[in-house]
Amino acid sequence: MxxxxxxxxxxxxxxxxxxxxxxxxxxxxxxxxxxxxxxxxxxxxxxxxxxxxxxxxxxxxxxxxxxxxxxxxxxxxxxxxxxxxxxxxxxxxxxxxxxxxxxxxxxxxxxxxxxxxxxxxxxxxxxxxxxxxxxxxxxxxxxxxxxxxxxxxxxxxxxxxxxxxxxxxxxxxxxxxxxxxxxxxxxxxxxxxxxxxVHSYFAGGSTGGREALAVVQQWPTDFHGAIVLYPAYNAAALDLQFGRITRALAALGAYPSLEKRSALLEASMQACDGLDGVRDRVISNQAACNAQFDPATAKLNGRPLRCPDGADTGSNCLSDAQISALKVFDTPIRFSQPLASGERGYPGFNTWGTDLGRPGEGLQAIVNRLGLNTLQPDYPMPVHGTGFAEGAPYHSGFWDEWVRYFVTRNPAFNSLTLDPANLGPWQARVDALSLRQDVNQTDLSAFVANGGKILMAHGTSDQLVSTRATADYYRRVQQDMGVGQTRRFMRYYEIPGYAHAASTVFNAAWDSLSALENWVELGIAPKRQVVTDTVAVPGRTRPLCEYPGWPKYKRRGDVNDASSFVCVKSHQGRH
Incomplete structure (x- = not known):
């Protein structure tokens, strides 16, 4: 040419x-x-x-x-x-x-x-x-x-x-x-x-995080380092979990309103906020919250969060149908047979303590769209405004697009009729897609041999890509390459309260690039990394804790200063 x-x-x-x-x-x-x-x-x-x-x-x-x-x-x-x-x-x-x-x-x-x-x-x-x-x-x-x-x-x-x-x-x-x-x-x-x-780096989040891991795995000598945030690395498996959640929310009476989701978040805060040593509107001990919080028995201001007799009787309580759907969000999908990529399922989300949407404007409106949005999933998938992110939950629109254009290639197909756990005649097609979309290789030795380093982080309140999935990938790398070897080239941090790219609870800012430059170019491994909130309490800081650590308040000092917290490890409950 x-x-x-x-x-x-x-x-x-x-x-x-x-x-x-x-x-x-x-x-x-x-x-x-x-x-x-x-x-x-x-x-x-x-x-x-x-x-x-x-x-x-x-x-x-x-x-x-x-x-x-x-x-x-x-x-x-x-x-x-x-x-x-x-x-x-x-x-x-x-x-x-x-x-x-x-x-x-x-x-x-x-x-x-x-x-x-x-x-x-x-x-x-x-x-x-x-x-x-x-x-x-x-x-x-x-x-x-x-x-x-x-x-x-x-x-x-x-x-x-x-x-x-x-x-x-x-x-x-x-x-x-x-x-x-x-x-x-x-x-x-x-x-x-x-x-x-002399040095090349890659930075991305969500799909961009998947892409960061893709270049590390597929072309290990092209980049010397990667900043990987909330990576949708096993995207085909995630899409199938989106389908499972969408079908649950589409059931009669299962979709909770913004007001009900606000009540759920407040009940979660009341039950779990103090588990990290301080009530600061950030749930840092997420594993403990996952283990002990149950919306069916939880209290909100001393009253049951569950509506009387499980019926849908008010905006400050959850019906049994809504509790059932939210528990689907919290639990994993297991496939009837593994995908060709090797993925066998996809974990649930840290539902309790996550902002799934509540009344509000500005950044809150963005969080709402990335959460459960404002319209119940249906066929055809409801939208208002100018895009599929306006209406039904973002993940429901994503699932619907994936089924109609990636899987069936039939724009009229009803995505609610496809069972994501038992794919039947669509198994072969989804298998082929998984080989393109899932970037789950764990032997990163060629990247390491080129001097490569990875900084990976994920918010515990992510409503679109499960933090548990990222933790699972990190554990797989550790199992494949060894814990000591993995730590020589990779760090994984979980950020309490941070959601998918935006959060009204703790909107994180982190100088990851300086940390990566120092590690790759000067051989200085990351130590005592700090993350800053830019929205809820602008300027407050927390330590970035290496997984599975989380920041616990020392019970003294400024609650808005990272130095008042210490990273501790806990294996209680689901991470």
Whole structure:
């Protein structure tokens, strides 16, 4: 795909490549070498041979030298902003749209961002890593070349799963687009600066967290480190759990209103908040709460949370049908036969103490959409507004899209009729999807041999990706590679009160990138990591505890200061 008058570029191999890493970083920051100007990159062709997976090559469709911007301390200098399209093999498949920003003052590093949900939009490459702190520069502000893609399709707001009609688009979403995007970015970085990055990192949450683990597992020498938040790593298994929960909530009288969910959260707080040594509206000893809280016997302000005789008689109590549905949320699904990926089921969620939705605006409205939303699941799946996230629970819309476009490829199919635990005639199709969507390899030795490090974190109040699933993956890695070896390259933290990307209980901010840089580049392992709340009590801090630890109050000191807590371990109940 060579266009006429395409600019010629040189691969620079110079004395700079033979410098030590610290000297190279210092030189790059002080005197960036620009092998090609931003304008010269406009219209540039990236040959298919430069991309390891099959494509028809790529092309820079726009190149703009942008001025610096941002607000202190998250300012950034001038950068070259490139829009790129990677052409498919199948002409009916969509292009992969990507964006890469190349700062004038380059630090010789690269950062790739993952997506979210069904993808379909290019993430903000000038923004921060997931749960990044507002008092530290973004990767672009630090001098990183930053890039991301839409994973190979443009999202349809009403039906974000409909791209799966096309096999190449589906494969790109599975994980192929990650490699294609990365290789294209590396080509352009070399053209711009005359050399490849010294260090490359990946950061993502949810689907982006799955993508972070995908690149670590599939292409272990491409990245030196990964920031992995609330990863939907076993996505096919998760989709099936979504279906189980959706079917339970769709039962007659089973869907709890916002007011009822608010009552459940308050009852959970009254029962479990003090289990960590202090009543601060954050349940830190989640395992103990899971073990002892039962909505059927719980109290709210001294009165039973269960409605009298189990009937639906008020907004401050739960009926038996609602309690039954919520207990489905709390418990695992077990498949009648293992998926081809090896997954045998999917755990329940930390339902008790999680904000599943309550009356409110602003951030609360976002939390509501990611929780149980405002409409009961039904056929067709109810929506209002402009997208499937407006109406039925987010996970119900996700399940419905997956069944209609990924599994059956029948837009009229009633997803409530498919039994996620007993797939019957759909078993083979779901098996095939699991091989594309589940990234559950636990032998990460090739990544470790390349010096790779992983920082993984998950909020205990996540309502879309189960914290228990992430803990299970971490334990699998420990079992496969050994506890000691795992700790040499990986950390897993659980953040009490943090939900799926946003929380009104404890909205976490963590300087994970500095911790990862120090570990990879300087050999300084993470110690005494701290997470900061940005919403409920802005500025309060808690220690990040290595799993299975949780922060217990010392019974003295400022309850809003991390130094007043100590990390303890507990194996009580379900994690």
């Amino acid at each position: 060579k266009a006429p008058h395409a600019p010629r570029f040189r691969y620079a191999t110079s004395q700079r490549l033979r410098l030590t890493i610290p000297a190279l970083l210092a030189l790059a920051a002080a005197e960036p070498t620009l092998a090609a100007s931003c304008a010269e990159l406009n219209g540039a062709q990236i040959p298919a041979a430069a991309i390891a997976l099959p494509t028809s090559g790529a092309k820079v469709t726009a190149a703009t030298l942008a001025p610096g911007g941002g607000s202190a301390p998250q300012t950034f200098g001038p950068y070259c902003d490139l829009s790129v399209e990677i052409a498919p093999i199948d002409r009916s498949a969509p292009n992969i749209r990507m964006r890469i920003v190349l700062p004038e003052q380059w630090n010789s590093k690269a950062m790739m961002y993952g997506g979210g949900g069904y993808n379909g939009t290019v993430p903000n490459v000038a923004g921060n890593v997931p749960a990044g702190p507002v008092d530290q520069p973004t990767p672009l502000g630090r001098g990183y070349a930053v890039f991301a893609s839409d994973s190979g399709h443009v999202a349809n707001p009403l039906n974000p799963g409909d791209f799966a009609w096309n096999e190449e688009a589906l494969a790109n979403y599975g994980h192929d687009a990650l490699k294609k995007t990365r290789d294209t970015a590396m080509y352009l970085i070399e053209q711009r600066y005359g050399q490849p990055p």
